Each structure stands twice: as structure tokens, then as C-alpha cells.
Amino acid sequence: MSFEVPADLYYVASHEWVAPEDDTARVGITDFAQDELGEVVFVDLPEAGDTIAAEAPFGVVESIKAVSDLYAPIAGEVVAVNDRLFDEPELVNEDPYGEGWMIVIEPDDPEPYEALLDAEEYRDQIA
Amino acid sequence: MDLRRTPLYERHDARGASFTDFGGWEMPVSFDSISTEHAAVRENVGVFDVSHMGEIAVQGPDAAELCQRLTTNDVMALQAGRAQYSAVTDESGILLDDIMLYRMGPDSYLFVPNAGKDDWMTTRWRTHAREWELNVDIENRTDSLGMLAVQGPAAADALAAAGCPTDDIARRDIVEGDVDGITCQIAGTGYTGEAGYELLVPWEDLAAVDAAIEATPCGLGARDTLRLEMGYVLAGNEFHHEDNPRTPLEAGLDFIVDLEAEPGFVGRDALREQREQGPAEVLVGFILEERGIPRAGYDICNPAGEVIGSVTSGTMSPTASIPIGLGYVAASYAASDTEVGVTIRGENKKARIVTPPFLNSRT
Numbered sequence: 001m002s003f004e005v006p007a008d009l010y011y012v013a014s015h016e017w018v019a020p021e022d023d024t025a026r027v028g029i030t031d032f033a034q035d036e037l038g039e040v041v042f043v044d045l046p047e048a049g050d051t052i053a054a055e056a057p058f059g060v061v062e063s064i065k066a067v068s069d070l071y072a073p074i075a076g077e078v079v080a081v082n083d084r085l086f087d088e089p090e091l092v093n094e095d096p097y098g099e100g101w102m103i104v105i106e107p108d109d110p111e112p113y114e115a116l117l118d119a120e121e122y123r124d125q126i127a
Numbered sequence: 128m129d130l131r132r133t134p135l136y137e138r139h140d141a142r143g144a145s146f147t148d149f150g151g152w153e154m155p156v157s158f159d160s161i162s163t164e165h166a167a168v169r170e171n172v173g174v175f176d177v178s179h180m181g182e183i184a185v186q187g188p189d190a191a192e193l194c195q196r197l198t199t200n201d202v203m204a205l206q207a208g209r210a211q212y213s214a215v216t217d218e219s220g221i222l223l224d225d226i227m228l229y230r231m232g233p234d235s236y237l238f239v240p241n242a243g244k245d246d247w248m249t250t251r252w253r254t255h256a257r258e259w260e261l262n263v264d265i266e267n268r269t270d271s272l273g274m275l276a277v278q279g280p281a282a283a284d285a286l287a288a289a290g291c292p293t294d295d296i297a298r299r300d301i302v303e304g305d306v307d308g309i310t311c312q313i314a315g316t317g318y319t320g321e322a323g324y325e326l327l328v329p330w331e332d333l334a335a336v337d338a339a340i341e342a343t344p345c346g347l348g349a350r351d352t353l354r355l356e357m358g359y360v361l362a363g364n365e366f367h368h369e370d371n372p373r374t375p376l377e378a379g380l381d382f383i384v385d386l387e388a389e390p391g392f393v394g395r396d397a398l399r400e401q402r403e404q405g406p407a408e409v410l411v412g413f414i415l416e417e418r419g420i421p422r423a424g425y426d427i428c429n430p431a432g433e434v435i436g437s438v439t440s441g442t443m444s445p446t447a448s449i450p451i452g453l454g455y456v457a458a459s460y461a462a463s464d465t466e467v468g469v470t471i472r473g474e475n476k477k478a479r480i481v482t483p484p485f486l487n488s489r490t
Contacts, residue, residue: 041443
């Protein structure tokens with residue numbers, strides 16, 4: 001099976017993606033991650049204004065069978081939360097890089113992406 | 128240790144199954160998705176390979192007595208060609224397993240313990256047969272007899288289309304029949320809450336019978352959500368003789384315990400005493416009234432935040448789309464509509480005790 005790994009995103013080994021957007025960064029879980037989890041039935045996210053630390057859990061995603069922590073790829077302040085996921089958690093499965101996004105972070109570090117995996121490196125990891 | 132496989136392993140693999148270790152068996156968790164398989168069984172018909180469950184034949188002049196003394200229900204009341212849900216307890220009344228007991232003929236019984244318990248139960252039956260000097264032959268047929276569960280409102284249609292009319296098979300009957308010309312034992316039993324049948328099939332015929340039945344292939348994931356919506360217990364979750372020792376009275380299985388049947392079963396005295404005093408904790412169903420999903424091991428609290436019990440199973444109900452669970456609570460909290468809480472990641476979420484099935488529950 002082949003999973004979508006968009007070339008213009010950054011990734012971490014715990015299967016979250018980061019999309020740089022001007023001064024902020026959008027975060028979600030990868031196509032591979034949603035497939036491993038199965039049907040997502042519950043998502044718990046922080047609130048706007050919360051600060052999160054890199055590699056620390058910032059939320060939870062649950063399928064019918066499993067509970068999985070969400071890990072922050074970068075440190076910063078949460079400036080937006082996809083609260084549609086509270087009523088439509090299935091968006092994580094249907095569109096993991098689009099409408100299934102989870103939070104937008106204002107990064108602490110002005111160059112937060114250097115330590116992350118690029119698409120090719122992440123693709124190798126899930127191969 | 129190598130996992131055991133049923134004869135349908137390759138067939139499941141070819142149909143896209145993802146597998147898991149369940150009771151020492153490599154079994155399908157799901158084929159398409161848990162919710163589509165779940166819906167197929169609630170609305171149409173699904174087929175499960177349940178060949179990982181044990182099959183133990185007990186035959187001979189003393190077969191009934193041995194089964195009566197080792198299981199909690201009234202074996203003497205079980206007619207030939209009928210099935211009985213029952214339990215196996217130890218001297219203290221602790222559940223070792225829940226089983227289905229089939230009476231195949233006058234002196235012939237077959238019981239179905241849970242996955243991975245076939246050797247243990249075979250040894251238990253043999254040891255007691257020797258100890259009590261009973262004339263009985265016990266054979267573990269788990270590795271030669273397979274089982275398919277055809278479940279759902281269209282189960283009878285699916286079997287009829289496979290050349291096996293079921294009009295004369297009532298709930299809990301077991302009769303011989305042909306599926307696509309292959310002889311099987313067909314029982315009006317199942318563990319999904321839907322109409323349906325369980326087919327006992329020799330291993331060598333299992334793939335042909337499975338192929339003859341037009342039904343959505345379903346895995347253990349849907350089997351778990353289906354039984355949980357009905358409030359049915361699962362061995363290993365709602366009881367485990369070491370990790371979570373419970374009696375049938377605590378587990379809500381009073382209806383399969385007959386304290387009057389003779390000769391009495393192993394554990395009867397202990398259960399008599401517990402019935403008189405009332406169990407301190409009992410299994411309840413509950414629904415969560417806030418966002419979250421209860422999971423096995425989470426604490427159940429009273430409104431003051433004191434721990435009063437623990438969750439044994441929980442999920443998002445695929446049918447009702449609400450978070451549901453089973454768990455043990457102190458008996459004083461067991462009444463329907465009692466407000467309790469479930470501790471999820473450090474937060475106490477509101478929950479309410481309800482009597483399963485959860486199918487019509489709404490928050």
C-alpha cells in the first residue's frame with residue numbers, strides 16, 4: 001500500500017506533519033498514521049492560547065479500538081484549533097492533510113523546521 | 128511461541144484482513160473497517176471465522192454428570208439438539224471461562240470455551256473425570272473443527288442461498304444440515320445481539336463453506352463492538368481468573384447460574400454464600416455524557432470524585448454514536464440512572480449507569 005506524503009510538508013517520526021504558513025505552522029497527522037489508527041472517532045486538542053513543547057503530547061486521537069497521543073513537532077503557542085474535528089472526527093481519515101488538520105502553532109523558534117524530516121526521509125521511514 | 132492459525136488464514140489474508148494475536152491465534156481484526164462490518168451485521172449479514180474458539184467433545188454414559196458438576200447452568204435440563212450458555216467456576220466461584228454447551232445426542236456434549244483455553248479446559252474435564260471416576264471420553268477437537276458465525280437480520284437468507292434452509296432451526300437449536308452440499312452442525316446461536324447461526328465445520332471443509340456463504344467478512348474488531356453494544360461480557364475483559372477474578376454473580380451472569388441443579392457444580396457453595404450476602408461489586412453498563420471514550424482500566428468515580436470501580440470495556444458505539452462502557456462498581460451505585468464519573472486523562476467525565484443493550488441509549 002502506498003501512502004500520500006506531500007513534498008512541501010515537514011514530518012516527525014511520530015507521524016505528525018507540519019505545514020509552514022508565513023509566521024505560523026499548521027499541524028496534523030499523516031495519511032500513514034490515520035490508516036494505522038483506523039476510523040477516528042474522537043479527537044482531543046488543546047485550546048487557542050495554550051503553549052506546547054516540542055515532542056510533548058498536545059492532544060489525543062482515538063479510533064474504535066485504540067488511543068494514540070499526538071506529539072508536537074515544534075514548540076510554540078496554539079493560535080487556532082480545528083474544532084470541526086469534535087463533531088466530525090472522520091475528517092482525519094478522509095482528508096488528513098486538508099480538512100483533517102488539528103492545530104496552528106506560532107513557533108517559538110524562528111527556524112523551527114531544520115530538525116524535522118522532509119518528505120523523502122519520512123517516506124523512507126514508513127516504507 | 129508461534130501463533131495458531133485457522134484454515135481460513137490465507138483466505139482472510141487474500142481478502143485484505145489485518146491480523147492480531149487473540150488468545151494465541153492470529154485472527155482478523157478487520158477486513159474493510161470495523162464500522163462497516165459492524166453495520167453489515169446490524170443491518171444485513173456478516174460472517175466471522177470463530178475457529179479460534181475451542182471445541183471439546185464430552186461423550187459417554189457419565190458425560191451429563193461431568194458437565195453438570197463443572198458448569199454453572201442446569202445441564203440436566205438441556206435437551207438433545209439444544210444449546211446452553213454457561214460458565215466454568217473454581218471452588219471459590221471465580222469465573223474461569225464462559226462457554227456454550229451443545230447437547231449433540233443423548234450421551235454426547237460439545238462445549239466451546241474461549242480462544243486459547245481449550246487445553247486448559249480439556250485437562251480440567253479429564254482430571255475431574257478421573258477424580259470422580261466417571262465413565263466419559265473427552266476429546267479436544269479445536270484443531271480439527273472450525274466454526275463460522277453468520278450473523279445479522281439476513282443470516283437466514285444467506286444460508287438459504289447457500290442451499291441451507293434454516294426455517295426449522297430455532298434460537299439455541301443445533302441440527303445437522305448441508306451448506307452447498309457439505310455437512311455441518313448448524314446452531315441458532317451467536318454473540319452479536321442479532322439473529323444468526325453458528326456453523327461447526329470440519330477444518331478441511333471450512334474454506335468451501337465460507338466461500339458458499341454470501342456475507343460481509345467481519346473481524347474481531349466488529350465482534351467486540353457488537354457484543355459490547357449488547358452488554359455481553361468478554362473473557363479477559365470482564366473477568367480473568369488471575370488479573371480480574373470475578374464470580375458470575377458479580378459479572379451479571381446470574382441467569383446462567385442454577386444453585387438448585389443436582390449434582391452441584393464446583394463453586395456452588397461459594398456462590399450460594401455470595402448470593403445471600405449480595406456481591407460487593409457488580410458489572411454495570413454506562414454511557415459517557417461528556418466528550419471522551421471510556422477505556423479498560425480507567426477509574427469510575429462517584430460525583431464526589433472517590434473511586435468506586437473500574438472500566439473493563441469501552442468504545443464509541445458504532446450504532447448509537449455515543450461513548451459506552453462496561454465496568455465494575457460498588458453495588459450501591461449499580462442502579463440505572465445513577466450519576467457517576469469516569470476518569471479520563473486526569474479529568475472526571477460525567478457518566479450515567481444504564482442497562483444494556485445500548486442500542487437505543489441516547490444522552
